[in-house]
Amino acid sequence: MNYTNSPIEQINFNNQKYFIKRDDLLHKDFSGNKARKFYYFLKNDFLNIKKVISFGSAQSNAMYSLAVLCKIKAWKFDYYVDHIASYLKENPVGNYKYAKEFGMNIIEDKVPNKFEEEELFISEGGAIKEASFGIEILANEIKTWAKENQIKNLKVFLPSGTGTTALYLQKFLPFEVITCSCVGDDEYLQKQFLELEKNNFPTIIKKDKKYHFGKLYKEFYEIHKELLNQTKIEFDLLYDSLGWICLDKYVQNLQNRDFEILYIHQGGLLGNISMEERYSFKFNKKEEKRLC
Structure with a gap:
């Protein structure tokens, strides 16, 4: 078992085309960016x-x-x-x-x-230098796919915790890597980059508001359900939900889009079990009270 070469699928979400690197499918027990x-x-x-x-x-x-x-x-x-x-x-x-x-x-x-x-x-x-070993392999998979499909203008997106994956992807890819900060603010993410590399950082796109990591937000739950409904793919509630909120706004604000977007699935679906329980308890209880 080599735990590499995850498939890439094309989807449509909110009337926009995306490609998804299905790192959630690497292996049932060892998947995603980790x-x-x-x-x-x-x-x-x-x-x-x-x-x-x-x-x-x-x-x-x-x-x-x-x-x-x-x-x-x-x-x-x-x-x-x-x-x-x-x-x-x-x-x-x-x-x-x-x-x-x-x-x-x-x-x-x-x-x-x-x-x-x-x-x-x-x-x-x-958040370690050794992470570059596996992320370079991921970058090579992306380069091979882009070449085989004659995609020259590509942007790669993934949400960031420590930012390690995005940072090393930018190091090994000829394409722009775009990310958003999920754990701390943008300044925290930039400091994390500097811990490992001194230059050539990914592009950090801005969030509309400050989010506290691990806190429940209705918009996270809603986009999670909407993604599942439109794409039939389950995404992570902690990172991917915020990632898609940021990416969707980024794309919708473009006047002209002349590039393809490859989204790196973050895996982490086991974490959704406890997150789903928390979201269901919080928001479904509120809905029941409202209807009473």
């Missing part, structure tokens, strides 16, 4: 490594992908979080549930300052 970021660790040997240590939120896509990676490589996996909601502990669901089933040891504490020789530390979200 599979690309961690591909280096999957394909190379680390004879002295016995444990991976990382940190983040208790429903992180990276957490789940690392749990799968460690299972494949027969490594132990310690994952540090600031807090686990009591409801989640009592009712495991989504990335949290399945990461634990893959053997993750989750710890509510601060990450240690020092690590043993047999321990591999991976920064939150996979």
Whole structure:
């Protein structure tokens, strides 16, 4: 299993044509941008490594992908979080549930300052230079597809957390890479770029308003359902929903569009299980109250 060469499909959304790089279909357990970021660790040997240590939120896509990676490589996996909601502990669901089933040891504490020789530390979200290994492969897949289909004027879009995937795609592609900030603001994203590279950054398109990562927004839920309805493709509720809001506005504001757009699907669909529950509880309850 090589976890590469995801298909590219053409869709129409809100009367606009797009191509979708279906990285959600790489593998049922190891997909999306996290599979690309961690591909280096999957394909190379680390004879002295016995444990991976990382940190983040208790429903992180990276957490789940690392749990799968460690299972494949027969490594132990310690994952540090600031807090686990009591409801989640009592009712495991989504990335949290399945990461634990893959053997993750989750710890509510601060990450240690020092690590043993047999321990591999991976920064939150996979914001690491090693991520360039798998993302270059993704870029080469895009270049091959564009050449085979005689597409010379292409823009590649994907939403960003740490921005690592967008950053390295821009490094390896001859096309413009466009992104939007999902976790912090645009300044945070630019700082993240600078942690890994000194120039040649993706284009960050502006958002209409400030969004707090992980908070529920009705427009996220609505565009998620509309995408599913129009394209028959399920997208991630955390990143893809905001990504499509930004991209849709960007395209609708163009007077003339003389380029094709390739959207990189973010994977992370296991995270939708818990997000769907939260959205349904919040907005369906409000609708019931309104109708009473």
